Amino acid sequence: xxxxxxxxxxxxxxxxxxxxxxxxxxxxxxxxxxxxxxxxxxxxxxxxxxxxxxxxxxxxxxxxxxxxxxxxxxxxxxxxxxxxxxxxxxxxxxxxxxxxxxxxxxxxxxxxxxxxxxxxxxxxxxxxxxxxxxxxxxxxxxxxxxxxxxxxxxxxxxxxxxxxxxxxxxxxxxxxxxxxxxxxxxxxxxxxxxxxxxxxxxxxxxxxxxxxxxxxxxxxxxxxxxxxxxxxxxxxxxxxxxxxxxxxxxxxxxxxxxxxxxxxxxxxxxxxxxxxxxxxxxxxxxxxxxxxxxxxxxxxxxxxxxxxxxxxxxxxxxxxxxxxxxxxxxxxxxxxxxxxxxxxxxxxxxxxxxxxxxxxxxxxxxxxxxxxxxxxxxxxxxxxxxxxxxxxxxxxxxxxxxxxxxxxxxxxxxxxxxxxxxxxxxxxxxxxxxxxxxxxxxxxxxxxxxxxxxxxxxxxxxxxxxxxxxxxxxxxxxxxxxxxxxxxxxxxxxxxxxxxxxxxxxxxxxxxxxxxxxxxxxxxxxxxxxxxxxxxxxxxxxxxxxxxxxxxxxxxxxxxxxxxxxxxxxxxxxxxxxxxxxxxxxxxxxxxxxxxxxxxxxxxxxxxxxx
Amino acid sequence: xxxxxxxxxxxxxxxxxxxxxxxxxxxxxxxxxxxxxxxxxxxxxxxxxxxxxxxxxxxxxxxxxxxxxxxxxxxxxxxxxxxxxxxxxxxxxxxxxxxxxxxxxxxxxxxxxxxxxxxxxxxxxxxxxxxxxxxxxxxxxxxxxxxxxxxxxxxxxxxxxxxxxxxxxxxxxxxxxxxxxxxxxxxxxxxxxxxxxxxxxxxxxxxxxxxxxxxxxxxxxxxx
Numbered sequence: 001x002x003x004x005x006x007x008x009x010x011x012x013x014x015x016x017x018x019x020x021x022x023x024x025x026x027x028x029x030x031x032x033x034x035x036x037x038x039x040x041x042x043x044x045x046x047x048x049x050x051x052x053x054x055x056x057x058x059x060x061x062x063x064x065x066x067x068x069x070x071x072x073x074x075x076x077x078x079x080x081x082x083x084x085x086x087x088x089x090x091x092x093x094x095x096x097x098x099x100x101x102x103x104x105x106x107x108x109x110x111x112x113x114x115x116x117x118x119x120x121x122x123x124x125x126x127x128x129x130x131x132x133x134x135x136x137x138x139x140x141x142x143x144x145x146x147x148x149x150x151x152x153x154x155x156x157x158x159x160x161x162x163x164x165x166x167x168x169x170x171x172x173x174x175x176x177x178x179x180x181x182x183x184x185x186x187x188x189x190x191x192x193x194x195x196x197x198x199x200x201x202x203x204x205x206x207x208x209x210x211x212x213x214x215x216x217x218x219x220x221x222x223x224x225x226x227x228x229x230x231x232x233x234x235x236x237x238x239x240x241x242x243x244x245x246x247x248x249x250x251x252x253x254x255x256x257x258x259x260x261x262x263x264x265x266x267x268x269x270x271x272x273x274x275x276x277x278x279x280x281x282x283x284x285x286x287x288x289x290x291x292x293x294x295x296x297x298x299x300x301x302x303x304x305x306x307x308x309x310x311x312x313x314x315x316x317x318x319x320x321x322x323x324x325x326x327x328x329x330x331x332x333x334x335x336x337x338x339x340x341x342x343x344x345x346x347x348x349x350x351x352x353x354x355x356x357x358x359x360x361x362x363x364x365x366x367x368x369x370x371x372x373x374x375x376x377x378x379x380x381x382x383x384x385x386x387x388x389x390x391x392x393x394x395x396x397x398x399x400x401x402x403x404x405x406x407x408x409x410x411x412x413x414x415x416x417x418x419x420x421x422x423x424x425x426x427x428x429x430x431x432x433x434x435x436x437x438x439x440x441x442x443x444x445x446x447x448x449x450x451x452x453x454x455x456x457x458x459x460x461x462x463x464x465x466x467x468x469x470x471x472x473x474x475x476x477x478x479x480x481x482x483x484x485x486x487x488x489x490x491x492x493x494x495x496x497x498x499x500x501x502x503x504x505x506x507x508x509x510x511x512x513x514x515x516x517x518x519x520x521x522x523x524x525x526x527x528x529x530x531x532x533x534x535x536x537x538x539x540x541x542x543x544x545x546x547x548x549x550x551x552x553x554x555x556x557x558x559x560x561x562x563x564x565x566x567x568x569x570x571x572x573x574x575x576x577x578x579x580x581x582x583x584x585x586x587x588x589x590x591x592x593x594x595x596x597x598x599x600x601x602x603x604x605x606x607x608x609x610x611x
Numbered sequence: 612x613x614x615x616x617x618x619x620x621x622x623x624x625x626x627x628x629x630x631x632x633x634x635x636x637x638x639x640x641x642x643x644x645x646x647x648x649x650x651x652x653x654x655x656x657x658x659x660x661x662x663x664x665x666x667x668x669x670x671x672x673x674x675x676x677x678x679x680x681x682x683x684x685x686x687x688x689x690x691x692x693x694x695x696x697x698x699x700x701x702x703x704x705x706x707x708x709x710x711x712x713x714x715x716x717x718x719x720x721x722x723x724x725x726x727x728x729x730x731x732x733x734x735x736x737x738x739x740x741x742x743x744x745x746x747x748x749x750x751x752x753x754x755x756x757x758x759x760x761x762x763x764x765x766x767x768x769x770x771x772x773x774x775x776x777x778x779x780x781x782x783x784x785x786x787x788x789x790x791x792x793x794x795x796x797x798x799x800x801x802x803x804x805x806x807x808x809x810x811x812x813x814x815x816x817x818x819x820x821x822x823x824x825x826x827x828x829x830x831x832x833x834x835x
Binding site for chain 2 (some may be wrong): 045085086227228229230540541542543544545581584586587596599600603607609610611
């Protein structure tokens, strides 16, 4: 009897053990794809690459309006004062070796796959390697030289010796050299023709990165060593020897000239009669654009951002939000008067004359005869947006017992005679949201497409990363530094398109100025000021310095019946109360600090100066 | 049955109360105090914004990030630490003195006092600061300590709090072509309406050497 039970239970155990492993609970994960699944499918390969394009937006960019208030281009107007003064030690710091590993896995997969032709493989490899070079460039301009891992795909098994995974930092020069050589290597792999909305890399994009990396490296070799205390580390992780400067400038010039001469792009110049609009379209309109070489593109549905809804003038708002950003006078004054005697320099705006107000015939008079790029970059009082003027009026200038007096009211208020007292758009001194406080709006990136300014839809406005005018500016800068006599030829191509007087001779200050007005809000200014080692001089932290601290310019309409100045406009300049602190760029900001967690994980990493 | 559950709850309470002993440390209680000095004299610095920092390293541990020690505007600093041996050093490139990687070893056992000696580019002495009418007047002596150091700028500062430096101020005027020695400077303050309104007013001068990231200051003087 007992024996029978034992046999039966043994039988049962046998049966169970053979059937228990049915695959009823075994399912293929539907969120993790194997390499085979991806690299045997052309469409999957493309979508993996698309993922990398979505991960390479760093620095100032259109989907982060707050980043545009960090420098001296625009001010925060959304609420109370912004006490920003110093720059953070990790400001716009980029460190993402996960991305590098992912790209390296992609490269391996693409090289081994059998579903692509050799041409297709080359083109995809070129794009992936370009994106990796772009990543390293963004790392290098913030941190200096960092580990170059090549095509290595690191794997960690428990218990292995991690020191083989710890790479020391490269020198700053080595990293720039690597970026340049990668760009040169992929140049032949990438397609020649323009891409839809300039969203993907072609060979001209790689050439532009080569030119920009070279001119950055050249200027660090040049200007860092002209400082009293050059910023460098003993191992060269930061700082480039001065004798390398001319070599880098030479590379930059050759690369930029290649783009100028051989690429299908041109400086967009279609509206001789309206150069302001022409400049706006060259930067901000995708259709038939000849100017933009590479951009972060956005597309509805799914890929949109809120720049237009956040920053539209109140009178033109399509949703609750408006007026988050206000352009500052610091930038506006840098756009020179068209008939100036000193081309290539800023022209100050006169608000007083002989101890009294200077009277202007219209609200836009101080601005409309300036560099047309001002119209394309900033909305100034009386300028049109979507063909409707943007009225900015802080208040009225009235006569009180024979004395001039400034008065102001609530937004959209009128005086007893029905004249506008304060316009709907302000500007007004207030701690509330949705009120302009500087007297200017930002036009660059503001989308004219209907309903682009709503929260629900958002804007498809792209963010140009490389434009044709940068090729000219790099060629001009490199020519100036190499002293080859051709700087004027290049810089004047940009200036002629813009609609300002050509320069006869070019100075360093002219180049600094031209970059500033041409590329405002395009993620150039911060890096330019750093590589020229000008940042600590211009952003010196002095609250009484008109360059270092944001300034405003408010328009007032003269309401004084019987007075010859009745109906005219005056302007009042002041430091901006919204920015109580001047920008203060400390020596330690020339390079980001390394996170000490990275150093703890990898003791071979050398810390940056001042750290 | 009931008594068993009672016993269990008592045991549980015991476990709860006693369980947190092992991984909790007492807060550090040993105090390190000190001054940043030149020839035994404390230096006057910027004391706000974590601008001047020293670093404490403790060797022999797995991680090697330093403990930051913030220096006040009178050159003093303090830190609450665990007992042990530390290396105290200036932060690389930071401060109005010649950059040096030398460190002072501190043996902390309850309390320690340490002076960190540095070589400033300049020092300021004999300062006379005043405000009269629409002018701020300053006369002082800039002593050249490092022979080849150059002055980048001299700053006259007014503040309505006792914190006065290049960033925290009501008024700042920069002078760029000043040479060491006896200096008389005057700034026009008539454009600044807040100075007259201020209930308290403090004054200070600062000298920034070429290539330094921080200025050296005079002691803060209360004017009103």
